[in-house]
Amino acid sequence: QVHLVESGGGLVQAGGSLRLSCVASGGSFTYSAMTWFRQAPGKEREFVAGIRWGAGHTYYTESVKGRFTITRDRAAKTIFLQMNSLETDDTAVYYCATTRAELSALRLTSAYINWGQGTQVTVAS
Numbered sequence: 001q002v003h004l005v006e007s008g009g010g011l012v013q014a015g016g017s018l019r020l021s022c023v024a025s026g027g028s029f030t031y032s033a034m035t036w037f038r039q040a041p042g043k044e045r046e047f048v049a050g051i052r053w054g055a056g057h058t059y060y061t062e063s064v065k066g067r068f069t070i071t072r073d074r075a076a077k078t079i080f081l082q083m084n085s086l087e088t089d090d091t092a093v094y095y096c097a098t099t100r101a102e103l104s105a106l107r108l109t110s111a112y113i114n115w116g117q118g119t120q121v122t123v124a125s
Contacts, residue, residue, distance in 0.1 A: 002027040002114045004096050009119030016123070017084045022096030022116055024077040031098040031113075033106060034079045036070060038092035038121075045095070047107035049081060059106060063089070086123045093118040 008020040022034070035050035049070040050059045058070050069082040079096060095118045101111035 002029060002031075002098055004098065004114055004116035006094065006096050006116040006119040009094060009121045011122045011124060012086055014086060014088055014123055014125050016086050017082070018086065018121060020081040020083070020094055020096075020119060020121075022079050022081075024098065024114075029077055030100065032100050032102070034072065034096060034098050035106065035112070036079070036081050036094055036096055037109065037112075038090075038094045039118075040089075040092040043092075045109050047109075048094070050106045051079060052103070061107075083121070086121075088123050088125050091121060091123045093120050 002024050003026045004022055004024055006022045012018055031053055033050050033052050036048040037045050038048050039045040047061055049068055051070045051072050067085045072079045096116045097112040098114045099112045105111035
């Protein structure tokens with residue numbers, strides 16, 4: 001089974017930037033996509049951004065388009081989330097996850113097999 005470890009979270013002022021990383025290790029890496037989700041206190045876990053492992057196509061939730069960028073390093077089995085112009089509503093625990101699901105299921109938490117432990121992002125006003 002693949003083990004995922006996120007890093008890069010922290011406390012930042014509104015308008016600032018952070019870069020999250022997620023490294024996959026162990027197991028057989030045969031996944032179709034890797035994705036970032038987030039969960040704020042009292043809310044459900046939600047899709048943020050995903051990247052298809054083969055072609056590199058990227059997908060974003062509407063609220064982060066133009067501010068967040070997801071990229072991957074295939075050789076290092078790592079994905080990144082560059083977060084710019086951060087807003088207080090971006091405060092959450094950010095998780096990375098892997099899936100073998102089709103594109104139509106990319107935004108569904110139920111489609112994901114492996115999850116990291118999460119990294120806290122706090123945006124102060």
